[in-house]
Amino acid sequence: MTARFRPSGRAVRPDAPASRFLVTPVTDTDTSLLDKAAEKAVRVTPAPLAFRVRGLSDRAIAWLFITPTIALLLAINIFPLIWAVYLSFTNFRANRPNAEIDGVGLTNYQRVLNDPDIWQAMQTTAHFVFWTILLQMLIGFALAYLIDRKFRGHAFWTTVILIPMMLSPAVVGNFWRFLYQPQIGLFNYIYSFFTGVPPSSFEMLGSVALSPWAIIIVDTWMWTPYVMLICLAGLRSIPDYLYEAAEVDRASAWRQFWSITVPMALPFIMLAVLFRAIENFKMFDMVVLLTGGGPGSTTEVASITLKREAFESWRTGRASAFAIILFVAVFGLANIYVKALNKVKQR
Amino acid sequence: MRKITKALLGATTALTISAALPSVSQAAELTLCWAAWDPANALVELSKDFTAQTGTEMKFEFVPWPNFTDRILNELNSGGKLCDLLIGDSQWLGGSAENGYYVKLNDFFDKEGIKMSDFAEAAVNAYATWPKGTPNYWALPAMGDANAWFYRKDWFAKPEIQAEFKKATGRDLTVPATWAELIETAKFFNGKEIDGKKVYGAAIFTERASEGITMGITQALYANGFKYEMTPGKYDMEGAVNSPDAVKGLEEYKELYKCCTPPGYTDAYMGETLDAFKSGQAAMAMNWFAFFPGLYKDENVGGDKIGFFVNPKGTTAASTLGGQGISVVANTDNMDGALAYIKWFAQPDVQKKWWTLGGYAVHNAVLTDPSFKDSQPFAADFLVAMNQVQDFWQEPSYAILLQAMQKRMHDYVVADKGTAKEALDGLVSDWTEVFKDDGKL
Numbered sequence: 067m068t069a070r071f072r073p074s075g076r077a078v079r080p081d082a083p084a085s086r087f088l089v090t091p092v093t094d095t096d097t098s099l100l101d102k103a104a105e106k107a108v109r110v111t112p113a114p115l116a117f118r119v120r121g122l123s124d125r126a127i128a129w130l131f132i133t134p135t136i137a138l139l140l141a142i143n144i145f146p147l148i149w150a151v152y153l154s155f156t157n158f159r160a161n162r163p164n165a166e167i168d169g170v171g172l173t174n175y176q177r178v179l180n181d182p183d184i185w186q187a188m189q190t191t192a193h194f195v196f197w198t199i200l201l202q203m204l205i206g207f208a209l210a211y212l213i214d215r216k217f218r219g220h221a222f223w224t225t226v227i228l229i230p231m232m233l234s235p236a237v238v239g240n241f242w243r244f245l246y247q248p249q250i251g252l253f254n255y256i257y258s259f260f261t262g263v264p265p266s267s268f269e270m271l272g273s274v275a276l277s278p279w280a281i282i283i284v285d286t287w288m289w290t291p292y293v294m295l296i297c298l299a300g301l302r303s304i305p306d307y308l309y310e311a312a313e314v315d316r317a318s319a320w321r322q323f324w325s326i327t328v329p330m331a332l333p334f335i336m337l338a339v340l341f342r343a344i345e346n347f348k349m350f351d352m353v354v355l356l357t358g359g360g361p362g363s364t365t366e367v368a369s370i371t372l373k374r375e376a377f378e379s380w381r382t383g384r385a386s387a388f389a390i391i392l393f394v395a396v397f398g399l400a401n402i403y404v405k406a407l408n409k410v411k412q413r
Numbered sequence: 414m415r416k417i418t419k420a421l422l423g424a425t426t427a428l429t430i431s432a433a434l435p436s437v438s439q440a441a442e443l444t445l446c447w448a449a450w451d452p453a454n455a456l457v458e459l460s461k462d463f464t465a466q467t468g469t470e471m472k473f474e475f476v477p478w479p480n481f482t483d484r485i486l487n488e489l490n491s492g493g494k495l496c497d498l499l500i501g502d503s504q505w506l507g508g509s510a511e512n513g514y515y516v517k518l519n520d521f522f523d524k525e526g527i528k529m530s531d532f533a534e535a536a537v538n539a540y541a542t543w544p545k546g547t548p549n550y551w552a553l554p555a556m557g558d559a560n561a562w563f564y565r566k567d568w569f570a571k572p573e574i575q576a577e578f579k580k581a582t583g584r585d586l587t588v589p590a591t592w593a594e595l596i597e598t599a600k601f602f603n604g605k606e607i608d609g610k611k612v613y614g615a616a617i618f619t620e621r622a623s624e625g626i627t628m629g630i631t632q633a634l635y636a637n638g639f640k641y642e643m644t645p646g647k648y649d650m651e652g653a654v655n656s657p658d659a660v661k662g663l664e665e666y667k668e669l670y671k672c673c674t675p676p677g678y679t680d681a682y683m684g685e686t687l688d689a690f691k692s693g694q695a696a697m698a699m700n701w702f703a704f705f706p707g708l709y710k711d712e713n714v715g716g717d718k719i720g721f722f723v724n725p726k727g728t729t730a731a732s733t734l735g736g737q738g739i740s741v742v743a744n745t746d747n748m749d750g751a752l753a754y755i756k757w758f759a760q761p762d763v764q765k766k767w768w769t770l771g772g773y774a775v776h777n778a779v780l781t782d783p784s785f786k787d788s789q790p791f792a793a794d795f796l797v798a799m800n801q802v803q804d805f806w807q808e809p810s811y812a813i814l815l816q817a818m819q820k821r822m823h824d825y826v827v828a829d830k831g832t833a834k835e836a837l838d839g840l841v842s843d844w845t846e847v848f849k850d851d852g853k854l
Contacts, residue, residue: 157850161490162809164512183820248676272679274828360621361679362828363820377483379813380490 147393154386161380174387184388186363187371193278194285194353194367195346199339201286206293207335211327213294214301231291239355242284246270246356271357274364281353281365285346293338300334301327333411340403347396368392442470443750446485446496447737449475450683451707452556455771462766463757469750478683479623486812489514489742497745498754500555500737503539508809509740510543515551516741521752522550527759533557536775539804540738552738553755556703557775559724559798560632560733561791562595563690563708564588564697566720568607577601588722592636592665595697595725599673602696614673616689616698617666620682621823624815627805628733629699630666630822632724635731635803637662648848655837658728663833665727667826679827690714701735702798705791706771721791723798734802736773775799810847817843 122130154174158167178184209227213220230238245253246269254265270280304326312322350369353359359366372392376385445460447453453475460471474495476484482502488495489509501509509515522529529537529550536554538546568574569586578586578601589595599614606612618629631639638658643649653659670678675694678685683700690698691714700708709715724732739758741751757763761778768774768788773795779785786793806814818840825836848854 161486161508161812162512163490163492266676269677269679272677272827354622358622358680360823360827362621362824362830364828374816377487379816380486381813 150386150389153383154390156383158383158386159380160376160382170383174384175391177384178388178391183363184368184371187366187368190278190363190365191347191349191367191369194282194349194365195343197279197282198285198289198346199342201282202290202293202342203335203339205286206290206338207297207331209290209294210297210301213298227294228291230288233288235288235352236355238284238288239352242280243271243356246280248272272361274361277357277361277365281356284352284356285349288352289342289345293342296334296338296341297331300331303334304330329413333407336403336407336410340400340407343403344396344400347392441468441750442472443497443747443754444472444474444495445498445500445739445754446474446476446488447500448481449477450703452703452772455767458770459763459767459772462763463754466757467750467753469753479620482623482812492744494744494746496742497747497751498739499742500739501552502737503734504805504807504811504815506540506543506545506551506738507807507811510549510551511809513743516743516748518550518553518741518755519548521755525756525759527553527756531759531761531777533775533777533780533799535799535802536736539734539802540736540775543807545807552740553759554736554775555739555758555772556736557773557795557799558701558703558735558737559795559802560628560699560735561702561705561721561723561794561798562589562697562699562725563705563719563721565695565714565718567718568602568612568696569720571607574605574607588720589697589725591725592633592662592727596665596669596672599669599697603673608693610693612693613675613689613695614697615669616678616681616686616695617669617674618682618686618699619670619674619678619823619827620680620685621819621827622680623682624819625680625682626822626826627815627818628735630663630826631733631803631805632699633662633666633669633727634659635662635733636724636727636729637665638728641806648854650841650844654841654844655834659837660833662727663822663825663837667833670826702773702791702795703735706789709790721794723794723801730801732798732802734804736775808851810851813847814844817847 155169155171156167157170159165213224213227245251248254248266248269251265251270253270254268257263257268258265268276270276308326308330309322312326317325348369349367350373353365353367354370357365359370368388372385372388375381375388379385445456447456453473457471457473460473463469464471482505485496485499485501486505487493489499489512499515506515510517521527529541529548532541532554536557537550540554540557541550541552543549543551569588575586578584578598581601582597586598586601589598595615601614602612603614604611618625620626639656639662640653641650643651643653674681675689678689681689683704686695686698686700687704687708689695690708691711693714705721708719711719724730739755741748741755745751758767759776761776764774764776764779765782768779768785774780780796780799782788786796789795805811805818808814821836821840821843824830825833830836831839845854
C-alpha cells in the first residue's frame with residue numbers, strides 16, 4: 067500500500083499520483099496505527115477541501131486550528147481583564163448608563179488600599195484560608211495515611227469520606243445553617259449532650275467569636291476529602307522498595323515516615339495546598355449562605371466585599387480596582403508558590 | 414430546480430411566520446415584576462379582571478425579598494426586557510428616573526385624566542415623585558405600606574399575666590405607646606413560660622444582606638426625631654444623622670435586640686419575624702402591614718389571638734415607610750399595554766377591590782370611605798401609620814447609602830462593634846463620601 071502523505075504530514079489530494087511527491091513508500095507491515103488513521107482521513111477528505119488546504123505550511127495549519135480557541139480566550143478572559151483594568155481608573159458605575167465616565171487616575175486604588183473595611187476583609191480572608199488549609203492538610207493527610215493501610219473495608223470508608231466533597235456548596239451552606247441553629251440544630255444539641263451547656267446558650271453563626279470558626283468547620287468538613295485524595299495519590303506513588311531498603315537499614319517507622327513518606331508525598335501536599343488556597347481565597351457561596359458575612363462584618367471575606375462593592379453599591383470603578391489588586395495578589399503568590407513547588411519536585 | 418425553489422420559498426415563509434409569532438403573542442401579554450409576598454398573590458387575583466376586560470394575558474415575575482433588589486436592578490441596569498411593568502421600591506425612584514429606566518407618566522396622566530390628588534399625599538410623594546415632592550411622576554402609587562407591630566392579644570389578656578405585669582412595672586399591661594414601654598413590655602415577656610413554652614419579648618429586623626436591619630432601626634430612629642439633613646436638600650448630615658436623639662434611638666433598638674429576641678436571631682427579616690410569631694415564640698413582633706391580612710387569618714395565632722399597633726412614639730410619632738408604586742419600564746415592547754394596565758389599575762373600583770383582596774390601596778376612594786377603618790382590624794392603624802411615614806434616601810446612589818447603613822448598624826447592634834455614636838459618626842462619614850462623589854457636596 068502506498069502512503070499518501072508527504073514527510074511533513076501535509077495533506078494532499080487523494081487522487082494525486084504518488085510519484086508527484088517525495089514519499090518513501092511504506093508497506094502494510096510497518097504502517098503504524100497513526101498512519102492508518104491519517105490515510106483514512108486523507109481518503110475521506112473531499113477533494114475541493116484538500117485542494118484548498120494545499121500550499122499551507124504546517125505553521126499556518128496550526129494557526130488555523132488554534133485561532134478559534136485563542137479568539138475565545140481573548141474574548142472571555144483577556145478582554146474583560148483589560149477592560150477591568152481600564153475601568154479601575156475611572157468613576158464608572160454600571161447602574162449609571164447616562165453618566166459621563168471620567169478618568170480618576172489612581173484614586174480608586176488609593177481608596178481601596180486606605181479603606182480599613184477592605185483590610186478587615188483581607189484579614190478575615192487570611193484567617194479563613196490559613197486555618198482551613200492547616201486543618202484540611204492535617205486531617206486529610208492523616209486520613210490518607212490510614213486509608214493507605216488498606217484495612218478491611220477501606221474502599222467503603224473512602225467512599226463515605228468523599229461524600230461531603232460531592233455536595234454543592236449551596237446545599238452544604240443551607241443544611242449547616244440548620245445544623246448550627248441554636249434551638250433545633252444538631253450541632254448545638256450534640257455539644258450540649260456532651261458538655262451539659264444549654265443548646266440555646268451559644269450561637270455558632272451569630273457570635274462574633276464563634277462565627278469565623280463555624281465557617282472554618284464547614285469548609286474543613288467539605289474539602290478535607292479532596293485533600294485526602296491528593297495525599298492518597300502521593301502516598302501510593304511511593305515505591306515499595308524504598309521502605310524495603312529502609313527496613314534493611316533498620317530504620318524505625320518514625321524515621322521512615324519523616325525520611326521517606328513526607329518528602330515523597332510533599333509535592334502532592336503542596337499541590338493540595340495550592341488548590342485549596344486559591345479556592346478559599348475566592349470563597350463566596352458557602353460563607354454567604356452560612357453567615358452572609360455577619361454578624362456585622364465578622365465573616366465578610368474579600369469576595370463578599372467585592373461583590374457588594376460591584377453589584378450592590380454599583381461602584382464599578384472601585385470594585386474593578388479591588389478586583390485587580392486581588393488578582394495581582396493571588397497571581398503573584400501563586401507564582402512564587404509554584405516555583406517553590408517545582409524546586410521540591412526537582413529534588 | 415423548480416422543486417428547490419419551492420422548497421426554499423416554503424422554508425422562508427415558515428421562518429418568517431415563526432419569527433413573527435412571538436411578537437404577536439407579546440402584544441397580548443404583559444409581564445409584571447414585583448416581590449414574592451402575600452400582596453403579590455392578591456394582585457394575581459385582581460389582574461384576572463384586567464385580562465377579562467382587555468384580553469391581555471398577565472405574566473408575573475415575583476422575586477423573593479432578599480434577592481428582589483439585586484435581581485431587578487440587575488435587570489434594569491443590563492437593559493433587560495423581562496418586565497413591562499414594575500412595582501419597585503420607593504428608593505429606586507431617583508436612580509430609575511435619572512437613568513431613564515422608568516417612563517415619565519405626567520403626559521399620560523393628563524391625557525387619561527388620572528389625578529394624583531385622588532391618592533393619599535404621603536403615598537404620592539413617596540411612591541411616585543422624583544425629585545421627591547415635585548410634580549414629576551414616575552409611578553402610580555400601588556401599595557401603601559409601613560412598618561408596624563403586632564402582639565399576642567390573648568397573652569396580654571390573661572389575668573395572671575396582667576397581675577404579674579402590674580406588680581413588676583406598676584402600670585397596666587397595655588399596647589406599648591412609647592419605645593420605653595415597648596422595651597419594658599418585651600423584657601417582661603422575655604424568658605417567661607406561657608402555655609408550657611418559653612417565649613421571647615420581641616422579634617425585630619436584624620438582616621444584614623439587603624435592607625432588613627436598616628428598616629428595623631429606622632423605626633427607633635424616626636420615633637426619636639432622627640433627620641437625614643439639618644436643612645432639607647443641603648445634605649448637611651453632621652448633627653442630624655448623629656444627633657443625641659438618633660444615638661438614643663439606636664441604643665434603644667440595640668437594647669431591644671439584646672434583651673428580648675429569640676436565640677439565633679442575628680440575621681432576621683420578614684420571614685424570620687413571621688416564623689417567630691407564628692410558632693408562638695414571640696410576644697410582639699415588627700413587620701410590614703402587607704403581612705397583616707395573612708397574619709390575621711392564621712389558624713394558630715390569628716383572629717382573636719392577635720392585635721396590631723403602630724410604631725410607638727419616642728420624642729415624636731413616626732413610622733418607617735414601605736410600599737411601592739407601579740411604573741412602566743422604558744424598555745418594554747408593549748408600551749400601550751403597560752399604560753393600559755396603569756389606567757385600569759387607577760380606577761376607584763379596581764382600587765377598592767385591591768383593598769378587599771389584601772392589597773393596600775392608597776386611593777382616596779378607599780381611604781376616605783367611612784367604612785374603611787372598620788374593614789379590617791388593622792385598617793385604622795394603617796391610616797395612622799401612613800400619615801407619619803418617613804422614608805430612606807431616594808437618591809440615585811441609594812444602594813451605596815443603604816449598604817453603608819446596613820454595615821454600620823449590623824456592626825454596632827449585632828456584632829457589638831463600637832458605640833452608637835461611633836456607628837452614626839461613621840455613617841455620616843460614609844454618606845458624605847457618597848454625596849461628594851455625586852457632586853452634591
